[in-house]
């Protein structure tokens with residue numbers, strides 16, 4: 217297993233590090249929030265990410281992508297996590313690219329991959345319908361109608377749903393689950409932007425008998441569960457990588473504070489009670505890093521056990537990132553409660569990533585079931 | 590006592606407006622009173638007036654100071670009867686929670702008669718000026734200076750995290766009157782009007798997107814000598830007394846809705862792992878409530894809680910944080926919304942963020958644990 221980065225990966229990591237700290241630091245998220253930006257991310261940034269090959273990191277070379285695999289995508293995501301960078305990377309470059317790659321027909325690949333590579337088209341994947349992630353409980357119906365289908369139902373927590381050009385919609389069909397490609401301006405679609413605690417994009421989407429043709433089926437009718445499996449695994453691992461970046465960074469911020477804040481005539485980092493807290497978190501973060509690398513490697517090798525490994529990584533990162541965020545606020549004292557510091561922004565983003573595509577409780581339960589207890 | 594209960598129940602039934610029996614929907618529903626308070630409704634006003642007339646905004650304070658003169662047991666019955674009909678607290682007040690107890694113990698008769706009745710009637714709103722940028726956990730190192738100028742003190746310096754300073758009428762403030770000795774000596778406890786010349790406030794934006802607290806600046810503020818509470822240079826004992834009092838209170842979140850009820854009302858279906866966490870939490874919350882009751886009984890028997898208040902503060906605030914984490918887990922995607930009407934402007938997420946301050950305000954969890962190590966366990970070197 218590749219738990220160490222090779223030379224290519226190290227180079228990519230370095231260039232992503234430089235890129236995001238320069239082009240999309242935390243300050244950018246603040247600006248987007250404070251100006252109540254309608255898009256919720258910087259479009260010029262996304263264009264540059266496309267140029268850098270980040271948008272096409274999972275797209276096969278024959279369609280113009282750089283096809284560097286999940287480890288590479290994870291490294292990019294980690295750096296975005298460190299900088300709290302808002303972009304359609306997860307929704308478009310990971311979830312949608314993976315869906316297309318694993319199941320789309322040639323025509324769809326020929327149409328959409330180049331658009332993803334150039335950054336001109338963004339996607340959102342609409343899975344969840346209720347307050348908790350529950351991909352096996354989908355009830356949005358796609359009823360056969362003439363040569364096509366009519367979609368009826370609701371989706372929630374659709375990441376980047378209000379800005380995406382195309383939606384990948386998971387729906388129930390007569391014989392199982394099917395994924396449809398639906399353009400944002402389809403008749404009967406109602407998209408409500410929901411501003412979330414982390415100042416990022418999500419949407420609630422209502423489908424009122426939205427008509428789609430057979431050509432809009434991604435892959436084949438009834439293949440939805442397989443598509444979902446592969447999309448969700450990709451998304452969870454990339455989210456875990458983002459959480460690794462966010463929690464490592466917020467822990468670094470905390471450690472810096474422990475080195476400079478003085479009380480009782482001493483630097484607070486001298487108090488052993490706090491040293492142990494920071495050291496414990498360090499240990500947890502090391503485990504978290506291994507879990508993320510293992511999940512990304514498993515995806516690149518697409519072994520049998522991918523779902524399980526990715527689930528465990530998402531569970532682990534859910535709890536470690538939460539710990540990092542909570543410790544950060546507490547150890548900053550009153551300062552940790554202020555918007556002036558970035559700590560709160562990390563806390564809020566981490567809360568959202570905990571919830572997205574299944575929280576720790578969800579993945580722990582799955583893991584237990586998977587192991588037969 | 591049964592007689593008192595019956596009377597109280599009947600009085601509440603007759604006098605508590607139905608709207609004041611509904612849960613608070615947002616911060617504005619809580620009545621803070623004060624010179625500039627704008628009542629959110631006629632009911633809010635009536636409810637405060639009626640309760641104040643009974644002395645029940647501060648039920649256990651002596652009647653001559655505007656309180657209700659109730660025994661601890663009677664005050665408890667009143668609270669139980671209010672809880673039974675879901676009656677809102679008529680008045681939220683740092684005057685009642687913090688300053689009052691200090692004046693009752695350390696104030697002069699003149700000071701008590703001057704300040705306590707207006708506090709009980711909700712006519713004056715107070716803020717607490719303790720923390721400074723360099724004096725947080727190490728409060729005794731505070732540096733805001735008060736110079737003796739004959740008939741008044743001249744106050745210069747800065748406070749921080751002063752909750753509601755921009756809305757308060759008066760401040761109770763710790764100032765340094767002597768810096769030649771040990772840091773605990775030379776601190777004095779003074780009261781002054783926030784409208785005095787030289788006082789200014791600057792709200793601090795919090796992670797919840799709200800600004801309930803401020804930086805507070807003093808530039809040549811004149812404070813009449815009669816506004817000194819207790820002895821000059823001995824204010825630390827008042828501060829400590831108040832902190833102990835505050836800590837007993839912060840840990841006590843009163844009657845909160847059990848998570849089981851929240852689950853039922855929202856038809857949540859927590860998965861087995863979350864269920865186990867919730868069950869564990871509810872056991873801890875129950876054991877904590879029992880501990881609170883036991884401590885009240887101990888205190889009634891004449892014992893002071895002393896350092897045990899740190900145990901209540903530590904455990905109570907950590908529990909409240911856990912409670913909100915679980916509520917966020919239960920609410921899932923819905924709980925993450927920040928601005929919609931549906932989410933009441935992100936009420937849950939913002940409250941969740943606010944609870945993170947519970948283990949910081951009034952002395953951090955780490956400081957409470959230090960106090961327990963030192964004063965209760967008497968560990969070496971602590």
Ligand SMILES: Cc1cc2nc3c(=O)[nH]c(=O)nc-3n(C[C@H](O)[C@H](O)[C@H](O)COP(=O)(O)OP(=O)(O)OC[C@H]3O[C@@H](n4cnc5c(N)ncnc54)[C@H](O)[C@@H]3O)c2cc1C
Pocket residue numbers: 477478479480484487489490546547548549550551553716717718719720721722724725726727749750751752753802946947949950951952953954955956959
């Ligand atoms: C919501 C809220 C409301 C508040 N309202 C008021 C108010 O109305 N009036 C007022 O005066 N103040 C108020 N405060 C301030 C509060 O009392 C201080 O924030 C608190 O005492 C901590 O001080 P600090 O922020 O300077 O943190 P610091 O003292 O700098 O602490 C930083 C970290 O170091 C830790 N630490 C410090 N010393 C030790 C030690 N010896 N051993 C181990 N760990 C240690 C702390 O626990 C903390 O984790 C409020 C704070 C909050 C969050």
